[in-house]
Amino acid sequence: MGDDEHELEIKRSSSLLIVDDHPLFRDALAAAASLNPNIRSTYFAGSVLEACECLKSSLPDLVLLDLNLKDTTGLESLITLQAQVPSQRVAIVTATEDREIIERAMALGAVGYIPKSLDMNSLKGAISDLLSGENWTPPEFQQAIEPSPASEIASRLASLTPAQRRVLSGLKSGLLNKQIAYEMGISEATVKAHMTAIFRKLGVASRTQALLSLQAVVAI
Incomplete structure (x- = not known):
């Protein structure tokens, strides 16, 4: 098998873990992900604890993590997952669109930040970019500004x-x-x-x- 074929096979065997305790949006994320033909399997967790248990048995190519879960809120959930599996790629998916929160999440090591307000096609595109190894943030976030003090502390925590x-x-x-x-x-x-x-x-x-x-x- 050539390198190109091997790379294609890896892409087609991608797996995803969605961590969200809201059934409707969890289903919406799964639907957006299903539009990507390269995803082999999608797993679900409704809490950080459930996500940690999932990660003990297998490591998905990408974790999509909500910030408001039944057992934790805020970016602490990201830190908890990173402590268990430092190499795991984790992207935040949340209704919180505050620029400073996005800065902190990325400074902590998140590979993406996806607002829940995105339409289905945009969600599909964001997930596809993340699965291909790229980082993803809202286009308006990509304008450079001075980092906030909290973002600088986040970099130290990372x-x-x-x-x-x-x-x-x-x-x-x-x-x-x-x-x-x-x-x-x-x-x-x-x-x-x-x-x-x-x-x-x-x-x-x-x-x-x-x-x-x-x-x-x-x-x-």
């Missing part, structure tokens, strides 16, 4: 390793270092080392400041 993101998640849940260590199967000394690295990367000096930085980014 630099955290998966382990550091898990430590930060434990910190957000109010866990002590020894509890985080137990959950992650590492030593307290390693947790402390991760915490030091987190503070350095975020430019903060305490747990409280780290949590405030996280909240400034994930809130919508």
Whole structure:
């Protein structure tokens, strides 16, 4: 099989995970995706927890993630998925069209941001571009402007390793270092080392400041 044929076969075997707890829009996304002949299979999850379970068994080519789910809201859902599978391509699909939220999502490492207001053909085009390996944002977003402070913090959060993101998640849940260590199967000394690295990367000096930085980014 030649390289071109192999590339075509890969494209035709694309898979998609739609994470949305609203049945009507979940069906609309699936319908838009079905217009792409290269998609082999489409999976569904109604929460971040369900999505994480799906990602344990198989990795789709693309995750389409809503920002308002029954178990989390805002960009925290993106951070949670990235902590579990750092290499997973995740695009946000949401009714929230605020430019600053788009900036933060992309700075955190999302590969796309799709407004739910798009018509069916535009949805199909956006999904196709994302499956081909491109990033996608609304055309009006592509005009360059000065990044917001929250977007700059988002870029710092994106630099955290998966382990550091898990430590930060434990910190957000109010866990002590020894509890985080137990959950992650590492030593307290390693947790402390991760915490030091987190503070350095975020430019903060305490747990409280780290949590405030996280909240400034994930809130919508």
